[in-house]
Amino acid sequence: MSSADRTQIARQFIEAIPFAKALSMTLQEIGEGRAVITMPYNDALVGDPETGVIHGGAVSALMDTCGGAAVMSHPDSPIATATIDLRIDYMRAAQPGQQIKTEAVCYHVTRAVAFVRATAWDADEARPVASATGAFTFQRAGR
Amino acid sequence: MKAHEPVNVIKTRRDAMLGRLTDAVPYIGFLGVTVDRRGDELTATLPFTPAIVGNPALQALHGGATASFLEITAVIELTWATLWADMEAGRIDPESDALPRMPKTIDFTVDYLRSGLPRDAYARARINRSGRRYASVHVEGWQDNRSRLFAQATGHFLMPQPASKD
Numbered sequence: 001m002s003s004a005d006r007t008q009i010a011r012q013f014i015e016a017i018p019f020a021k022a023l024s025m026t027l028q029e030i031g032e033g034r035a036v037i038t039m040p041y042n043d044a045l046v047g048d049p050e051t052g053v054i055h056g057g058a059v060s061a062l063m064d065t066c067g068g069a070a071v072m073s074h075p076d077s078p079i080a081t082a083t084i085d086l087r088i089d090y091m092r093a094a095q096p097g098q099q100i101k102t103e104a105v106c107y108h109v110t111r112a113v114a115f116v117r118a119t120a121w122d123a124d125e126a127r128p129v130a131s132a133t134g135a136f137t138f139q140r141a142g143r
Numbered sequence: 144m145k146a147h148e149p150v151n152v153i154k155t156r157r158d159a160m161l162g163r164l165t166d167a168v169p170y171i172g173f174l175g176v177t178v179d180r181r182g183d184e185l186t187a188t189l190p191f192t193p194a195i196v197g198n199p200a201l202q203a204l205h206g207g208a209t210a211s212f213l214e215i216t217a218v219i220e221l222t223w224a225t226l227w228a229d230m231e232a233g234r235i236d237p238e239s240d241a242l243p244r245m246p247k248t249i250d251f252t253v254d255y256l257r258s259g260l261p262r263d264a265y266a267r268a269r270i271n272r273s274g275r276r277y278a279s280v281h282v283e284g285w286q287d288n289r290s291r292l293f294a295q296a297t298g299h300f301l302m303p304q305p306a307s308k309d
Contacts, residue, residue, distance in 0.1 A: 018196040019205035046169040048245050055170035056213045056248045059170075061207020066199075068206075082198075083206040087252040 003031055005051075010073060020065050023058060027069065031072040033106035035069035037062060040099045052096035058129075062087055062102050063132040065114040070104040071136045074114065079141050081114065086134035093127045099116060106136075114138040160237035161240055165186055167242055168215070174208065176215055183216035187216040189264040196261070204259025209284065213266055213296040216252050217280040221246045221300055244303035246278065251298035256267070256284050259293050260286055276302055 002057040016036070016062065029036040041064045047055025064086055068088040071081040087107055094100055105117035157180060164197040165178050174195070179186045190197070197205025218269060222245055228233045229249050266284040273279075284294040 016199065017193050017205065019208050020197075023193045023207075025205070044169050045175040048247075049167045049169065050244065055211065055214070056251060057207070057211025058170060060210035060253070061205065062215065062249065064205070064207040064210065082166075082203075082258065083253075083255050085252065085254050086206065086210065087250060089250045090248050134174065 002092055006031060006073075010069065013072075014065065014069055016125040017062060017065065019094060023061055025062060026064055028101075030069055030073045033074040033109075035066050035073060036101065036103045037069065038064040038099050038101045041097050046096075048093075051093065054096075054100065056088070056090055059090075059100060059130055060086065060095070060132075063088060063120060063130070064119045064134070065102065066104040067106075067118055067132070067134050067136060069073055070118075071092040071109075071114040071138065072108040074106050074109055074138075076109055076138075077142065078109075078114070078138050079116070080139040080142070081136045084113070084135040084137060086132055088132045089131050090131055092127065092129055094120075094122045101125075101130065104132075109138050111140070112138055149302075156230065156237050160235075161223065161224060163237065163242060164219060165301050169213070170218075171215055174215070176212060178219060181224070185216075185220055185223060185267065187212065187219065187266045189266070191262050191264075191285060192247060198258075202261040203260065204261070204264070206253070206255060209255070209259055209264070209294045210251070210253045210296070212264060213223045213253060213269060213282040213284055214248065214298065216250075216266040216284075217296070217298050217300070218246060220282075221270060221278055221302075223272070224270055224273065225302070246300040246302050249277070249299040249301055251296060253294060253296040255294050257262070257291075257293050262286055263294065265289075273302070276304070278302055
């Protein structure tokens with residue numbers, strides 16, 4: 001299977017997740033334990049009405065989805081994954097009106113656990129808005 | 144505070160304040176989260192809808208919906224606790240005064256204890272430390288059984304600073 005086919009299948013899989021769809025997430029890149037997903041700005045996701053800044057929870061949802069996608073694309077081919085824990089550090093407020101882009105990397109797997117780091121940016125890619133670290137279950141076939 | 148304020152006056156004031164806090168945040172409406180009050184104790188509800196599912200095969204809640212719900216509960220609790228004394232003393236009018244600025248999340252860690260079932264979820268937050276500048280809040284989330292948490296979270300928040308006087 002070519003990498004374009006694999007990306008297409010993964011995109012359909014991610015975009016079929018109801019909550020990812022509700023937040024209009026789009027898978028941009030995937031493969032080898034790494035994923036990139038974007039989420040457009042949406043007035044309905046605002047957490048602070050005074051500033052128009054997106055709620056941290058929506059950013060969490062994006063990073064969690066991207067982390068799970070990175071785990072599923074690991075070369076060891078897991079059959080399923082679920083989040084064990086996820087910590088997000090909010091470095092600055094995302095600029096209202098701009099999409100948020102997240103890159104997640106599954107940097108290590110054991111027999112049953114995957115470790116993930118993720119970063120999120122708005123249009124200013126020199127200054128991340130948030131970073132995350134998480135542990136996910138790593139379910140292998142036939143176990 | 145007046146010693147014998149009529150109970151309906153007290154309830155109306157508190158419910159109006161709480162209603163304004165939750166109505167002000169679009170994302171709370173987006174998820175359909177509601178908040179119940181007993182005295183100063185708040186319990187948030189995340190109603191189940193097919194849109195918050197993360198695993199269609201299991202109909203399990205999306206981890207991001209759970210994280211959002213717990214973070215909303217933490218922020219509402221903190222804002223509510225900050226307002227309480229002024230509201231009770233009549234220093235702010237719950238109907239017309241501007242809402243206070245909201246605390247900003249510094250970090251938030253969610254511990255997923257078991258998969259979220261396709262039914263309503265509840266959460267309560269406890270402020271473990273609240274200083275002038277920083278606060279630490281713990282949130283517990285459950286579904287059918289109060290003692291069987293499906294998720295818990297701890298977050299640190301930067302408290303809004305009063306406007307400087309210069």
